[in-house]
Amino acid sequence: MKKIILIALILHSKLVFSDALFDSLLTNLNTPLTQISFIQKSTSSTDNVAINYYEKGNGPKVLVFIHGYSCNSNYWWAQLEHFSKTFKVISVDLGGHGLSGQNRTDYNMSQFGQDVVAVMDHANINEAILIGHSMGGPVAVEAAVILKDRVRAIIGIDTLHDIAKEPASTFVKLMVGTMFRFSQESATEKATAGFFIESTNKDLSNWIKAGSRNAPVEASRGSLKSLLGMDYPEQLSKINIPIKILNSLYFRETKVESNLKQYENLTIEFKENVGHFIMMEQPTSFNLWLEDTLKVLNY
Numbered sequence: 001m002k003k004i005i006l007i008a009l010i011l012h013s014k015l016v017f018s019d020a021l022f023d024s025l026l027t028n029l030n031t032p033l034t035q036i037s038f039i040q041k042s043t044s045s046t047d048n049v050a051i052n053y054y055e056k057g058n059g060p061k062v063l064v065f066i067h068g069y070s071c072n073s074n075y076w077w078a079q080l081e082h083f084s085k086t087f088k089v090i091s092v093d094l095g096g097h098g099l100s101g102q103n104r105t106d107y108n109m110s111q112f113g114q115d116v117v118a119v120m121d122h123a124n125i126n127e128a129i130l131i132g133h134s135m136g137g138p139v140a141v142e143a144a145v146i147l148k149d150r151v152r153a154i155i156g157i158d159t160l161h162d163i164a165k166e167p168a169s170t171f172v173k174l175m176v177g178t179m180f181r182f183s184q185e186s187a188t189e190k191a192t193a194g195f196f197i198e199s200t201n202k203d204l205s206n207w208i209k210a211g212s213r214n215a216p217v218e219a220s221r222g223s224l225k226s227l228l229g230m231d232y233p234e235q236l237s238k239i240n241i242p243i244k245i246l247n248s249l250y251f252r253e254t255k256v257e258s259n260l261k262q263y264e265n266l267t268i269e270f271k272e273n274v275g276h277f278i279m280m281e282q283p284t285s286f287n288l289w290l291e292d293t294l295k296v297l298n299y
Helices: 020-027 073-083 109-122 136-150 170-182 184-191 202-213 217-229 232-236 256-262 283-296
Strands: 008-010 039-044 050-056 062-066 088-092 128-133 151-157 243-248 266-271
Touching: 020 073, 020 202, 020 283, 039 109, 050 073, 050 109, 062 073, 062 109, 062 136, 073 088, 073 283, 088 109, 109 136, 109 217, 128 136, 136 151, 136 232, 151 283, 232 256, 243 283, 256 266, 266 283
Parallel strands: 008 266, 062 088, 062 128, 128 151, 151 243, 243 266
Antiparallel strands: 039 050, 050 088
């Protein structure tokens, strides 16, 4: 029997202009998570790079938050405290990002997946839902391939737009490397083009742009090359867990039909009037969506 997937258009226009949580987020963009009682911990990945992570909450169920390209755990600030009231919450700084080590020789999605595995092992987590924004979506897939039944589901935020595509050619990946060698700022501008919509708060967008420009160049270059070269069909064929996606209508086109054909256990929803950083631009409505999604997953 053919599975019917509902593609939902989520409208929370009233919340866009009256979001106290967003105001609090803006005030705390550079506030360490330890100041909201998160415990900072560290472990080592399989390549001996130190992986920094944050933990809070005593719930039996665990949410692991995975940031995106050139980001870090602070990008989840508006979610971490909120969900730590009912879940054990963990947020990972992937290698080369945040306060994790920058001595990695090869930045790629597979190794980032190992970072997540290392954190779950160190924190003694038997089962979790992985929540990944942007690049964090592919990283969650890589981690799930390794963790197998320790991952209950993947929730992706503006990610996995085209999971049926073939990996990029060697030439394209070389071009990315060349761009970064000549100018990180120019390459970053190209990589982040389209992140924001006209109504995106300028303080937020400027903060995100500055973070991308100032990210370690090797981590940024390696991440982008690996993203382009990821073999989604191959990796997704190794798992069969629910994947729930919430994508913006404005950042990149989501290949709905081919995605649903490629991975059967997939649900795609869309949010209007928001750019790439959904969880930061509209944190209150996003948190409501995430709560509902966790209930649908019986988690």
